[in-house]
Amino acid sequence: MKSEHSVPTMKDVAREAGVALGTVSKVVNGIPVGESYRLRVEEAIKKLNYQVNSYAQGLKANKTYTVALLLPNTEDPFFASLAYHINLSLLKRRYRMLLCCTVNSDQEQEYITMAQQNKVDGIIGLTYNPNLQIEENTPFVAIDRSMGSKIPCVASDNFAGGQLAAEKLADLGCTNVAFLRIGSSLDNEPNKRKAGFENGCLSRGLSYKMKILNDGEPFEEFTRFLSEHIHDGRLSFDGIFCVTDRLAYLIIKTLRQLNLRVPEDVQVIGFDGIRVFPGAEHVCSTIVQPVPEIAEMCVNLLLQENISAKPPLVCLPVTYVSGGTTREGEI
């Protein structure tokens, strides 16, 4: 009755093979048993189409080979790419990934609780909620945001990226540039892009202006800012660094609406390295985040046993890629 309708268990296999339960367990886990026993068990496994129940395994071993990934969503191309590469990195180590999209930041805490309930082996989180309670017993790796010295944070070298953007604009002949930023005013790693850019401008003698908007402020503020810097149809900036490709994308559209040509009149550099489709070119000239490396680093740090070797902050090198909104090779 039972073994007909429910999935086969080790007990069923043992009965089928005429051996003891422990023997089956050993075969399944690759522990040496007598040749003839092994064959009989393997045959029974195949015959019954037996699969180990990893929940029972997890219950016993207190290890689940599952990691939770917390992200705001997967529709933003950067998050989507991150999710994909973290999935790959986990897969390489035979870990499963629980994806948790945090529609609002209340859910972040809820998900962390959920993840702990589910007894995941660890959590990788790109979160915005400033006061998350992370249990000591659940390994956590943060992306783009430092959450205390006990929790490693992995990010791009955002400062160097900002600096690189300034240097590239200088190399490309700009003299008068602008930095545009919108987004969370949280003290996270990406906010170092601004400081890096300023630093780069100073060291290369670029004069620069900044326009910083907080989350929720209307985009029109940027339009106004740009309009105010147009005199006789000419923009007083010849280069713009936008804090993300997304912003760059919107700014480029706005510039064109203002009858300014990109990159002829003004060159634009973004940050992230977004492509519309995998394999397509970038949406703009940009500072590319090393997503596969970030993913690999997160997984490595998370699964690393030696807790004392966990660094508080890891910054990975970024690269510059031309994407048609700068004038490479034209000078």
Place this chain on the structure above:
Amino acid sequence: MKSEHSVPTMKDVAREAGVALGTVSKVVNGIPVGESYRLRVEEAIKKLNYQVNSYAQGLKANKTYTVALLLPNTEDPFFASLAYHINLSLLKRRYRMLLCCTVNSDQEQEYITMAQQNKVDGIIGLTYNPNLQIEENTPFVAIDRSMGSKIPCVASDNFAGGQLAAEKLADLGCTNVAFLRIGSSLDNEPNKRKAGFENGCLSRGLSYKMKILNDGEPFEEFTRFLSEHIHDGRLSFDGIFCVTDRLAYLIIKTLRQLNLRVPEDVQVIGFDGIRVFPGAEHVCSTIVQPVPEIAEMCVNLLLQENISAKPPLVCLPVTYVSGGTTREGEI
């Protein structure tokens, strides 16, 4: 010793509250117990910061509130959107989502096995491997591909979408159109776009040509096809329907390289409804797939108890949206 370093269990809560194990279980599961007992248990739960172990729960109940989603990747914007909305739909029902990116189609089977091992409550799969073995005991819902009458398939109304594309092109003044397709030659739902388009062309008296490439054939074939249809700098098509937005995106670039203006010289319609960033406009005029509705339908069908009520194929209505590669309002 034990209760110090490991996470608290029901037993710990029971001891702390001075009640029996069963009582704690009842409180946790909302089964009525005496008021004073409940309070004591709740207090102990809070004090110890107790969380139920859902693996143990699952082991007992044979239910895990976890669903696996099989997708090729999350970098493709359509897949990314699907993953996000399925995650939301599952979350509404308090289900967790295991994301499984199938880098190559061998892994699809591996993942299905893994999912079954992990005792997920069901699988939602957008797969390409033509001979997948789906266990009878694991509920499965397929996206975009029929996998037999026992497995429900959810898709957009691809036929209607193709038809709609033809009708729109006709409405927009086209008389001579082309259909371009590349991708899996598998017998899946999206391949009905072609038939729908032909049908639409016929009913609206459009003359049309087709260029169909199989997976792996070089994109240059399209370039050649288009070049061959240019005479005196003019393309002999005034409208093109591409089987996906991705293809449309590439084709539009090619057309511009061939000194053809889009949409002035030739109008282009894609399929899927991709945006570069959430909230941004579409990358081209397109037939939009109702991703949130597809997600919701998949989850509904998967978690529906009444197995006899599961339809073999559900097609959801698509809509047309202008995205700047057609000439709305110009005629």
Place this chain on the structure above:
DNA sequence: TTGTATGCGTTATCAT
């Protein structure tokens, strides 16, 4: 209404 005991599928520690 509350407590006790058993079993879920697996692993590991024992004797054999």
Place this chain on the structure above:
DNA sequence: ATGATAACGCATACAA
């Protein structure tokens, strides 16, 4: 080397 048995954390049927 193999087989019996306890234990993982929880739910529940049953006894009190």
